Amino acid sequence: MTPGTVSIKEVAARAGVSPGTVSNVLNRPHKVAEGTRSRVEQVIRDLGFVRHGSASTLRAGHSRTVGLSVIDIGNPFFTDVAAGVEDYASDAGYAVILGNSSGDRVKEERNLRVFAEQRVRGLLITPFDDDPARLDVLRDRGIGVVLVDHPAHRPDQCSVAVNDITGGRMAAAHLVERGATDLVYVTGPLSIRQCIERRVGAEQALTAAGLDPAAHLRVVEMPAMNARAGQWAAELLLPEGVPDAVFCANDLLALGMLRGLMHAGVRVPEDVTLIGYDDIDFAAASTVSLSSIRQPTYKLGRIATELLLDECENPESHAHQQIMFQPELVVRESTRR
Amino acid sequence: MTPGTVSIKEVAARAGVSPGTVSNVLNRPHKVAEGTRSRVEQVIRDLGFVRHGSASTLRAGHSRTVGLSVIDIGNPFFTDVAAGVEDYASDAGYAVILGNSSGDRVKEERNLRVFAEQRVRGLLITPFDDDPARLDVLRDRGIGVVLVDHPAHRPDQCSVAVNDITGGRMAAAHLVERGATDLVYVTGPLSIRQCIERRVGAEQALTAAGLDPAAHLRVVEMPAMNARAGQWAAELLLPEGVPDAVFCANDLLALGMLRGLMHAGVRVPEDVTLIGYDDIDFAAASTVSLSSIRQPTYKLGRIATELLLDECENPESHAHQQIMFQPELVVRESTRR
DNA sequence: CCGTCCGGCAAAAACGTTTTAATATCGTTG
DNA sequence: CAACGATATTAAAACGTTTTTGCCGGACGG
Numbered sequence A, B: 001m002t003p004g005t006v007s008i009k010e011v012a013a014r015a016g017v018s019p020g021t022v023s024n025v026l027n028r029p030h031k032v033a034e035g036t037r038s039r040v041e042q043v044i045r046d047l048g049f050v051r052h053g054s055a056s057t058l059r060a061g062h063s064r065t066v067g068l069s070v071i072d073i074g075n076p077f078f079t080d081v082a083a084g085v086e087d088y089a090s091d092a093g094y095a096v097i098l099g100n101s102s103g104d105r106v107k108e109e110r111n112l113r114v115f116a117e118q119r120v121r122g123l124l125i126t127p128f129d130d131d132p133a134r135l136d137v138l139r140d141r142g143i144g145v146v147l148v149d150h151p152a153h154r155p156d157q158c159s160v161a162v163n164d165i166t167g168g169r170m171a172a173a174h175l176v177e178r179g180a181t182d183l184v185y186v187t188g189p190l191s192i193r194q195c196i197e198r199r200v201g202a203e204q205a206l207t208a209a210g211l212d213p214a215a216h217l218r219v220v221e222m223p224a225m226n227a228r229a230g231q232w233a234a235e236l237l238l239p240e241g242v243p244d245a246v247f248c249a250n251d252l253l254a255l256g257m258l259r260g261l262m263h264a265g266v267r268v269p270e271d272v273t274l275i276g277y278d279d280i281d282f283a284a285a286s287t288v289s290l291s292s293i294r295q296p297t298y299k300l301g302r303i304a305t306e307l308l309l310d311e312c313e314n315p316e317s318h319a320h321q322q323i324m325f326q327p328e329l330v331v332r333e334s335t336r337r
Numbered sequence C: 001c002c003g004t005c006c007g008g009c010a011a012a013a014a015c016g017t018t019t020t021a022a023t024a025t026c027g028t029t030g
Numbered sequence D: 001c002a003a004c005g006a007t008a009t010t011a012a013a014a015c016g017t018t019t020t021t022g023c024c025g026g027a028c029g030g
Helices: A008-015 A019-027 A034-047 A053-060 A076-091 A105-117 A133-140 A164-177 A193-208 A227-240 A251-263 A281-285 A297-313 B008-015 B019-027 B034-047 B053-060 B076-091 B105-117 B133-140 B164-177 B193-208 B227-240 B251-263 B281-285 B297-313
Strands: A065-070 A095-100 A122-125 A144-148 A158-162 A183-187 A217-221 A245-248 A273-275 A292-294 A322-325 A328-330 B065-070 B095-100 B122-125 B144-148 B158-162 B183-187 B217-221 B245-248 B273-275 B292-294 B322-325 B328-330
Touching: A008 A019, A008 A034, A019 A034, A053 B053, A065 A076, A065 A105, A065 A297, A076 A095, A076 A297, A076 B095, A076 B105, A095 A105, A095 B076, A105 A133, A105 B076, A122 A133, A122 A297, A133 A144, A144 A297, A158 A164, A158 A297, A164 A183, A164 A193, A164 A245, A164 A273, A164 A292, A164 A328, A183 A193, A183 A227, A183 A251, A193 A217, A217 A227, A227 A245, A227 A251, A227 B281, A245 A251, A251 A273, A251 A281, A251 B281, A281 B227, A281 B251, A297 A322, B008 B019, B008 B034, B019 B034, B065 B076, B065 B105, B065 B297, B076 B095, B076 B297, B095 B105, B105 B133, B122 B133, B122 B297, B133 B144, B144 B297, B158 B164, B158 B297, B164 B183, B164 B193, B164 B245, B164 B273, B164 B292, B164 B328, B183 B193, B183 B227, B183 B251, B193 B217, B217 B227, B227 B245, B227 B251, B245 B251, B251 B273, B251 B281, B297 B322
Parallel strands: A065 A095, A065 A122, A122 A144, A144 A158, A158 A322, A183 A217, A183 A245, A245 A273, B065 B095, B065 B122, B122 B144, B144 B158, B158 B322, B183 B217, B183 B245, B245 B273
Antiparallel strands: A095 B095, A292 A328, B292 B328
16 A cells, blocks of 8 residues: 555565565666576566665765855845756756755755755855854765855865855946946845955956046945845935946846936946846846846756765765866857947 | 764664664654663664664665756745745655755756655645646656645645636726736747736736727737846837736746836836736835735745645555635735826 | 653664674686 | 676665653652
8 A cells, every 4th residue: 555665675575586686676776696586676666766865865974965055045146056966966966955044044054054964965065254163063064065155265165156256346337448447236144245345356457448446436235135225326326427338236236226227317338337147047138138147056056066066976086176167158149338 | 983873773783672673753753662761872872873764765665855847946946835835844754855846847957857856745736837748757656746835736736826716806806906918928838837827917007098908008028037028018018108007927027127118118007007916025126116925935935845744654545636726915105196 | 649641851763874883696726 | 517707686684763561769649
């Protein structure tokens, strides 16, 4: 009746072998003779046996799951990363346990505990700060950790990230090249590494063009990084005077800004050029399509997972890597003159 | 040294109690005397003990994880659902294992097997077809299943969904009320239940308004449901003549359509009114903000999880429910005359 | 004062798998 | 022909919890 309860023992009994042999055809098929193997496999199919993962994990000492902790599952950026992770992990036979910290340190903490309880094989995390202590707790347990979208500061740690300084520089340089001299940088909280570095890059670009950032780059810091905040930023900004160009720290802000500008009768790109960051799908789909800085998001997830599984499965041969991708400028209507 | 290896036994030894007692303070704190309990809890903190989930699952017969299988993690609709699931599950102490089927039956199958191996306590799934056989395999194993965004056809099955016929009717009725008589329905594959039912609703609305759908509603079926497909639909559509109004089966299609229309010099809403479906965040943020049919997406995820956990934890008192939410019309610029 | 009940705890079995060491079977070689 | 190694399989011991059963002592009712 209850086919769910069929264990390796019953398979063994039915196939006329010992449980150990069944385990071998499951895990080391080459160690068992052709005849026995096919017989056991047939019984497995007949009985609808599926291995009890927990028993396996308990005895083997490690699971076939990885944890994924993201800051905001609602942001297409993280969604793309998650898709890359899920694809690679799934192909490798791993399950992905999802944790959404919602930018809340307490939630992140709680998720980490769940991952520890589940004895995930490894952890992929987009941390929102640099405190490595929490992660050490996991690492001490033998759980591999790979930082995603955050460069590791230590050589014994894998990470994949995209150069945000370069990205910021590309964005601002592009605006300047299009003739802007009065720029605005609209950003999320400046406690966020990405926001800081993109700003640094922008300042470098201005300096390189002979423009003093202090005089030519206004910074508008918003508490959130969504479209609502972007539109609000437009309302804050315009009374102070219309700039030549706006650089937003992500596309959600930029889309909101675009809407805010147009509502105020400011034309993009004729009056103001506008560029975002991340190149989410909606950037190309917005009515005035948005120039942006593209990051290899999906790839970020895939490579991170590849690194993680290598670290977990080949601990001795594994070489820790800090991979830094370069972003790419995507020019669309919002910066065409 | 390796704090990861501290087991319940060591805690017991250090606290001068038996392992069974430690297990009790973990799972039935009320059954152990105040003094012993606090002593054990202190030792747990000191040693940094964290329960081995697999051992627990093995012995207890059920895990504290739920599986979530979605069709497309890249679609904001599913992302919102996932956020609702994650929040509720996380609060209840459950971990969420994510499976992304990418609209691929084989991938979905594979994910189900992983869920079975992991012995998830329950499964939340947005199935893309009506074949219940696959799910019976899980149910026979005692794994609860709740259908998400898909009404169950059987009384022994929980489901949460939103009435798509009503939604389709609302959308079309709104367009007609705004004066449209020459409508177009842009949809994804008509093998998808949601696409079919929204169409049925639209036809009902036309009929109710005294317009024969055959004469007044053109249907454009696209192979995908993203913005690219929407823009392509505009290019297919316009040469045949500009309609009064366009109803898109989701917001991604609608955003693409909007862009396609504006590029062709067709003004929204002056020349054509446009409405989407789902009310994703980007609908409000697009330059001509998009009217849409709002679904309680996040709530869908939460309620589904609530139902699932009730089914798993109180099997005898649990009453299966097929919950059907009603959608809501959101009017924005794209249908303002 | 004796028998009974009950709260608090310990002892031990069980969950389903993996893995190690041991055993049986066979062909090969000195 | 004996000894040996290689190969295929088995038996049994783990892994860390949960849960059942039972023991002990003190409170309580008769």
